[in-house]
Amino acid sequence: QVQLVESGGGLVQAGGSLRLSCAASGIIFRIYAMGWYRQAPGKQRELVAAIASGGSTNYADSVKGRFTISRDNAKNIIDLQMNSLKPEDTAVYFCNTHPSLSAYWGQGTQVTVSA
Numbered sequence: 601q602v603q604l605v606e607s608g609g610g611l612v613q614a615g616g617s618l619r620l621s622c623a624a625s626g627i628i629f630r631i632y633a634m635g636w637y638r639q640a641p642g643k644q645r646e647l648v649a650a651i652a653s654g655g656s657t658n659y660a661d662s663v664k665g666r667f668t669i670s671r672d673n674a675k676n677i678i679d680l681q682m683n684s685l686k687p688e689d690t691a692v693y694f695c696n697t698h699p700s701l702s703a704y705w706g707q708g709t710q711v712t713v714s715a
Contacts (some may be wrong), residue, residue, distance in 0.1 A: 602626035602704050604695050609709030612685055620680040620709060622695030630673040635698035636680045638691035639708075649680060650698040662688075685713045 608620040635650040649669035668681040692708040
């Protein structure tokens, strides 16, 4: 059974930082490209950052230069370091494979950025 469990969200002031973590189990983690996604109220879920099995990364334009995705294949973890947070970053953040697989969505972790 595949489980992707996100953690690390919270409430932070604009300009602050948070680090999200996603622990994966039940998959051969190292062979998958992985991604962080987010869904704000009333909006569609969007890809924020992705990291290939070999470590190459790409980012949504809205977070380039502020967010950094990383992975530890030995621990089956991907992280998202978020700096210079803005109120528009407020959303529920999820991890999944990239492209995403519908059966793998977890509960996500709430990030709220106050102005």
